[in-house]
Amino acid sequence: MLYDFSILTSKIHEWLFAHCSPAMALLLEYVIIGTCVIGLCVFLGVSFVYMERKVAAFMQIRLGPNRVGPKGLLQAVADVVKLLLKEGIIPQASDKFLFNLAPFIVMMVAMLALAPIPFALGLQMYDINIGVFYISAVSSISVIGILMAGWASNSKYSLLGAMRSGAQIVSYELSAGLSIIAIVALAGSMSMNDIVESQRTGWWIFKGHIPAIIAFVIFIIAGTAELNRAPFDMAEAESELTAGFHTEYTGMRFAMFFLAEYVNMFTICAIGATLFLGGWMPFHIGQWEAFNHIMDFIPPIIWFFGKTFFLIFVIMWFRWTFPRLRIDQLLTLEWKYLMPISLANMILAALVVIMGWHF
Amino acid sequence: MRYLAIYIGTILRAINSLRKGMKLTGYYFTHHKEIVTHQYPENRKKMFIGDRFRGEVILTHDENNEHRCTGCSACEIACPNGTIRIISKFEIDPETQKKKKTIDEFVYHLGMCTFCNLCIVACPTDAIVMSKDFEHSMYDRKPLTKILNKRGSKLMKGVE
Known part of the structure; x- marks a missing residue:
């Protein structure tokens, strides 16, 4: 197999265990993985900020950042430097311990959710047999960080934003989970690796036809809502709550929330790409041998990031097109529309699996 | 159903x-x-500014250094925040030997102006207009107090 990362990772593993004591080698492996994750998060944060601003600008018939660096490429870097140099103010009436803890919890959760995602063949941090379940479990911890931030700030805007965010994430978690279950039923496994492997002959969005397409649409909507992004930006709500749960945050603590939001966006889109669009699997069409071979030459990591960035673009497209929902409309959409549809879709998916109607 | x-x-x-x-x-x-965005400092030479743009108030002078302001101070009354102040003087007309009111100084405080256009609407002789010049930033506020009538300018004939 071309481009197998497991050769590289196993070589590093063997080299470390040959040269150090087992405990030391394990520690070094953790350090390497941690560095890679932090590097990835920073890279994602910087590139998404640039991408978001450019996409927004073009959709609003503007030019976007174009002064710092060629085509404004260094604008995001300049923003990061600015945030690093800013003073971090802690409100006097706040609960100092929780106030400082909250951004770290949110960031930590965002990083934890990256663990079971297969970036390419053999490039996976933690291969557990319940990968999908793990991600949906871990990503709902972030609501605790948000509630903590809202409560500890001791500000009405923060608390309102945090409460809304709680209501929103708890309700949208359901339909996101149910749409994932449809794919789990089709693939017959919860392991991210097995799900990718089951799409060797074709992606689930094509193979699973109707239930997979409905599940994909619901997943994208629920995912956008879980990210607290516009059109579901009830937690931030610039027009009503100044900045929602991070109103009182400044400097690096604010940057943590900001970064966590973008890393979460990457995670949701990576899950979407893995479950529905075949993860790192190249695009194959049935019996077209020549075409399939050409597609195989494109490295899996490019396939994975290409699909993920496509989904991120779609979510940005939503953000800069759709009007915001009110909080009651938001809950109506979930409980009256997405929830019943995803329940019905789950039954449909079960039927498709039992009758073997998928390809 | x-x-x-x-x-x-x-x-x-x-x-x-x-x-x-x-x-x-x-x-x-x-x-x-x-995309309609202007790349401002680069396109300074061929910048497009609409006709109704309000940059600053100017008193128009023709080639003989004559303006159309009679010193009626309608603009001064119309101005909501005291941006304009007209200091008038009396001159003896050389032809008719009569005393005649003319402007000594048309003082315009650009720093206070809100560009509401009310002075231009109020002017009965169309002496003042809004120019398209908008680069007014200064390091000191003194140059923003402008005297609009040029030195030695006279009232145009046949305006009153």
């Missing part, structure tokens, strides 16, 4: 309207020709 039809109809209409919105933004995203 009827309820279900309404339910599905709502979903379909919602999807259709969202699709329309995404089609428009998608069109703008792919068609950069629609």
Whole structure:
């Protein structure tokens, strides 16, 4: 197999265990993985900020950042430097311990959710047999960080934003989970690796036809809502709550929330790409041998990031097109529309699996 | 059954309207020709500014250094925040040997101006207009207090 990362990772593993004591080698492996994750998060944060601003600008018939660096490429870097140099103010009436803890919890959760995602063949941090379940479990911890931030700030805007965010994430978690279950039923496994492997002959969005397409649409909507992004930006709500749960945050603590939001966006889109669009699997069409071979030459990591960035673009497209929902409309959409549809879709998916109607 | 039809109809209409919105933004995203943003300091030479742009108040002078301001101070009264102050003087007309009111100084505090256009509307002789010049930033506020009538300028004949 071309481009197998497991050769590289196993070589590093063997080299470390040959040269150090087992405990030391394990520690070094953790350090390497941690560095890679932090590097990835920073890279994602910087590139998404640039991408978001450019996409927004073009959709609003503007030019976007174009002064710092060629085509404004260094604008995001300049923003990061600015945030690093800013003073971090802690409100006097706040609960100092929780106030400082909250951004770290949110960031930590965002990083934890990256663990079971297969970036390419053999490039996976933690291969557990319940990968999908793990991600949906871990990503709902972030609501605790948000509630903590809202409560500890001791500000009405923060608390309102945090409460809304709680209501929103708890309700949208359901339909996101149910749409994932449809794919789990089709693939017959919860392991991210097995799900990718089951799409060797074709992606689930094509193979699973109707239930997979409905599940994909619901997943994208629920995912956008879980990210607290516009059109579901009830937690931030610039027009009503100044900045929602991070109103009182400044400097690096604010940057943590900001970064966590973008890393979460990457995670949701990576899950979407893995479950529905075949993860790192190249695009194959049935019996077209020549075409399939050409597609195989494109490295899996490019396939994975290409699909993920496509989904991120779609979510940005939503953000800069759709009007915001009110909080009651938001809950109506979930409980009256997405929830019943995803329940019905789950039954449909079960039927498709039992009758073997998928390809 | 009827309820279900309404339910599905709502979903379909919602999807259709969202699709329309995404089609428009998608069109703008792919068609950069629609962008109307000006690249300001670079395009300074061939900048397009609309006719109704309000940069600052100027007193128009013709080639003989004559203006149309009679010193009636209608603009001073019309100004909501005291931006304009007209200091008038009496001159003896050389032809008729009569005393005549003319402006000594047309003082304009650009720093206080809100560009509301009321002075231009109030002017009975169309002496003042809004210019398109907008680069007014200064390190000191003294130059922002301007005297609009040029040195030695006279009232145009046949204006009063």
